Amino acid sequence: MEQYLIERAQRGDQSAFAELAPGLGDRLYAVAHRILRDRELAGDVAQQTLIKVWRELPSLRGADHFDGWSYRLVVNACFDELRRRRRTGPDLALLETDDVTPDVQLSVADRDQLDRGFERLSPDHRAVIVLTYYLDYTAPEISRVLGVPVGTVRSRLHYAKQALRAALEADRRPALDAREWA
Amino acid sequence: MNRQQDFDQLLREWVDAGEDRLPVQHLHGALAKIETTRQRGARGALLEDFLMRFQPLAAPLAIAAVLAVAIGAAAIVSQPPPTGPDPSPTPGATSDPMRTQTEAPSPTVATAPPSLAPTIMPSPAPTAEKTLQAGGAVPFSLTVPSEWERDDRSLPTVIQVDTKVDTSGDGVLGRWLFFFAPETDETVEARLESFVSNPQLLVTEPEPIDLGGASGFAVDVRLNPQDLPDSMECARFETVRSCVMITAGAGGWLIFPDRPNRIWIVDVAGDTVLIGTSATEVAFESWTTMMEAVLETIEWRAIGNAGNLETMSVGRSIPSTKDN
Numbered sequence: 170m171e172q173y174l175i176e177r178a179q180r181g182d183q184s185a186f187a188e189l190a191p192g193l194g195d196r197l198y199a200v201a202h203r204i205l206r207d208r209e210l211a212g213d214v215a216q217q218t219l220i221k222v223w224r225e226l227p228s229l230r231g232a233d234h235f236d237g238w239s240y241r242l243v244v245n246a247c248f249d250e251l252r253r254r255r256r257t258g259p260d261l262a263l264l265e266t267d268d269v270t271p272d273v274q275l276s277v278a279d280r281d282q283l284d285r286g287f288e289r290l291s292p293d294h295r296a297v298i299v300l301t302y303y304l305d306y307t308a309p310e311i312s313r314v315l316g317v318p319v320g321t322v323r324s325r326l327h328y329a330k331q332a333l334r335a336a337l338e339a340d341r342r343p344a345l346d347a348r349e350w351a
Numbered sequence: 352m353n354r355q356q357d358f359d360q361l362l363r364e365w366v367d368a369g370e371d372r373l374p375v376q377h378l379h380g381a382l383a384k385i386e387t388t389r390q391r392g393a394r395g396a397l398l399e400d401f402l403m404r405f406q407p408l409a410a411p412l413a414i415a416a417v418l419a420v421a422i423g424a425a426a427i428v429s430q431p432p433p434t435g436p437d438p439s440p441t442p443g444a445t446s447d448p449m450r451t452q453t454e455a456p457s458p459t460v461a462t463a464p465p466s467l468a469p470t471i472m473p474s475p476a477p478t479a480e481k482t483l484q485a486g487g488a489v490p491f492s493l494t495v496p497s498e499w500e501r502d503d504r505s506l507p508t509v510i511q512v513d514t515k516v517d518t519s520g521d522g523v524l525g526r527w528l529f530f531f532a533p534e535t536d537e538t539v540e541a542r543l544e545s546f547v548s549n550p551q552l553l554v555t556e557p558e559p560i561d562l563g564g565a566s567g568f569a570v571d572v573r574l575n576p577q578d579l580p581d582s583m584e585c586a587r588f589e590t591v592r593s594c595v596m597i598t599a600g601a602g603g604w605l606i607f608p609d610r611p612n613r614i615w616i617v618d619v620a621g622d623t624v625l626i627g628t629s630a631t632e633v634a635f636e637s638w639t640t641m642m643e644a645v646l647e648t649i650e651w652r653a654i655g656n657a658g659n660l661e662t663m664s665v666g667r668s669i670p671s672t673k674d675n
Contacts, residue, residue, distance in 0.1 A: 181390055187382055191373075194381065198373035203366055211370075212377040219381035220388055227390050283365045302359070302366040334358060 175232040178223070186223055194219050196236075197243040203299040204247040206288060214250055218243040240304070241314045244296045251292040279337060286336025294329035301326055386631075491530070491563070494648035530626050539567045539618045542625065546614065551575050552606065560615060563649035565624070567617030574606050613639045619651050 171192075177185035197218050202211035222239050229238050287295060293315075300306045300314060308326070312319045537545075547554045553575050557568035606612055612629040626646065630638040 183385060186385060190382055191378060194373035194378045195371055198377070199369060199371045203369045208370065208374075212374050215373050216377040216381045219378075220384050223381075223385040224388055224391050279361065280365060280368070283362070298362065299366060302362045303369075330358070330362070333362065337361075 171235075172232045175226075175229075175235050179226045179229060179232075181227075186226075190219055193222065193239060197222075197239065200240060200243050200299060200303065201247055203303055204244065204292070204295045205250060206284065210250055214243065214246045218246050221246070237310065237314050240300070241316070244300075244314060247296070248292045251295075282337045283333055286333045289336070290329055290332060294325050294332070297322060297325040298329050298333070492650050493645055530624060537623055539616050539623050542616050542623050543568050543570070546570060546572060560617070562615060562617050562626075562646050563651050565617040565619045565649075565651060567615060569613065569615045572606055572612045572614055573610075611635050613642065615646065 171189065174185045174189045178189060194215055198211055198215035201214040201218070202208065205211045205214065218239070221242050225242070229235060287298070290298070296315060297311060300311045306314065308319050308322045311322045315322065543557055546552055547557070547570075551574065553573045555571040557570050560567055560569045610629050610631050612627060613635075615626040617624050617626070628639065628642050629635075
């Protein structure tokens with residue numbers, strides 16, 4: 170059904186696109202929200218990307234590539250937005266890691282620390298994390314979405330995870346220290 | 352589970368916790384914008400891709416072109432002056448071959464028969480026509496403007512006859528005519544009543560019509576702007592800005608809220624058939640006038656089994672003919 174709508178929209182059928190848009194908009198928004206960590210910005214980016222999807226749809230070759238193609242548009246839009254906002258900010262702050270094993274269960278404190286760690290990541294590293302853990306994309310799939318080599322994807326994922334792990338553990342260290350003082 | 356898997360799982364949980372629904376104002380903003388946004392032509396995109404691919408070669412090619420011109424100029428300068436008579440009858444004719452090429456076809460264009468004119472005009476002649484066949488349980492043929500095409504991949508219960516890509520932004524939402532035979536024994540009057548009595552809709556006085564021998568009614572339908580609760584027959588889907596008339600059988604009927612919809616309901620030898628289209632307020636009159644002219648040419652070709660959806664694999668069982 171979706172493929173049928175995509176093909177119709179590719180040929181300029183606005184009603185077909187209107188049927189596609191709610192589901193597509195949600196998917197774009199979900200990715201944008203995870204990369205940008207800002208509801209309003211993510212809404213703006215998803216809205217602009219929906220319009221761009223409509224405008225560029227005739228250039229899409231094959232409806233089966235639609236998902237990856239539309240994610241590429243939204244990720245690029247997020248990059249533009251982050252670069253606009255962070256021209257003066259730090260890019261990627263890598264922290265040292267130690268051997269503390271985090272609990273699997275996600276606590277509020279963990280979430281806060283991951284949020285903070287994620288905000289310090291560069292747009293490229295954010296995108297790799299979201300595409301890997303939210304969309305369950307493989308490295309070759311991410312490489313196609315981002316237009317970078319697979320090796321680059323793997324290395325970005327490695328450093329992004331390292332940074333997030335470090336952020337998480339930075340929060341735990343004071344707690345351990347406090348216990349030691351007690 | 353090892354340490355790495357634990358951390359992966361943690362990240363998965365953390366990233367899953369974000370929001371998944373685009374706020375409705377952003378969706379509506381996008382949909383409102385696309386109505387006036389022209390799609391980039393596929394041809395333009397392909398050309399751009401082609402040019403992008405050759406972009407790295409641009410500098411070497413430019414240098415090569417400059418060198419070629421320089422070498423050519425040097426060759427001309429170093430040539431000895433001609434000693435014999437000039438072989439060309441007129442210098443102008445040989446020095447400007449493009450002029451000859453561009454001017455030569457013009458007499459041909461001027462004397463071309465009228466039937467060839469559309470191939471050199473910016474848009475097809477509005478009077479050009481062809482016949483389209485379509486249909487399932489209620490097959491039919493139509494005489495339509497030459498740029499129209501029948502959609503070969505119609506949904507099982509919908510036949511669409513539409514034009515090729517049209518992004519001229521004239522306010523017509525797509526360009527289509529829906530032909531729909533509900534999978535019920537509902538009469539034309541009962542179907543009409545389902546529109547007229549629905550509080551979600553504003554319906555004009557039904558106008559008796561005859562389409563190719565099939566009698567029925569035409570109405571203009573708008574979505575009632577009052578915020579009424581969903582009914583069994585008409586559920587509002589705000590996200591697609593439409594009201595979907597759910598039939599007792601399969602399928603539905605989209606009523607677009609921000610524009611009038613014209614619906615023809617006719618009885619084709621016992622089958623109730625709905626035909627519909629819509630356009631923006633500005634384009635509606637001219638669009639429906641054109642649709643009426645097209646529908647006057649309708650010929651119902653055969654009658655299938657009423658209510659049998661299996662006979663409605665429209666557009667696949669009956670090949671289209673495009674007689675320009």
